[in-house]
Amino acid sequence: DAGVTQSPTHLIKTRGQQVTLRCSPKSGHDTVSWYQQALGQGPQFIFQYYEEEERQRGNFPDRFSGHQFPNYSSELNVNALLLGDSALYLCASSLVSLIDTQYFGPGTRLTVL
Amino acid sequence: DQQVKQNSPSLSVQEGRISILNCDYTNSMFDYFLWYKKYPAEGPTFLISISSIKDKNEDGRFTVFLNKSAKHLSLHIVPSQPGDSAVYFCAASGTGNTPLVFGKGTRLSVIA
DSSP: OOEEEEEEEEEEEEETTTEEEEOOTTTTTOOOEEEEEEETOOOOEOOOOOOEEEEOOOOOTTTEEEEOOOOSSEEEEEOOOGGGOEEEEEEEEGGGGTSSSSSSOOOOEEEEE | SEEEEEOOOOEEETSSSSSSEEEEETTTEEEEEEEEEOTTTTOOOEEEEEEEEOSSSEEEEEEEEEEEETEEEEEEEOOOGGGEEEEEEEEEHHHHHHHEOOOOEEEEEEEO
């Protein structure tokens, strides 16, 4: 049983560019959450998707957007990249009925130059 | 404003001894608390949780204690093993499936 998978593993972009990160949830899970983990910080909630809709959103600007597909996989898009967007982006999946028990993927390391 | 605080960035413990990791929170609406463990190049892994209706939850070598009046929780690992060396994150959520709020983490090093 595959766990949460994310792609790519690493990514280097320049300021102003756009990036798309991908996540496949653990088998059977219907809810996907995205987190940003800056260096030396804990994961910070970006948003959560269920039934292809954004259910909750953290304190992140509109440059951060997402999508969930019918197979429950998800994308995180960031436009107009800033240096401060450099971080580890974590995807977590869960069942909507057990939302607190989240399973995390290994993350995508984004570096903005 | 940090709602979940882990004030010790690092902790070093000898193998076989007890490791105690601490976490404080400020939001009285939090009613569910979790600990995650993170190894390098891996995502956080769920370790143990506790509901606000309890003051203790135990799972093998891991025990979490919750003191609601002090808004404080702690994770005890007994006995500590070298494989426990990792970053430990405390997280909290409120009722209604609110998002998890994480602390900054504590890096535990268990020395053989």
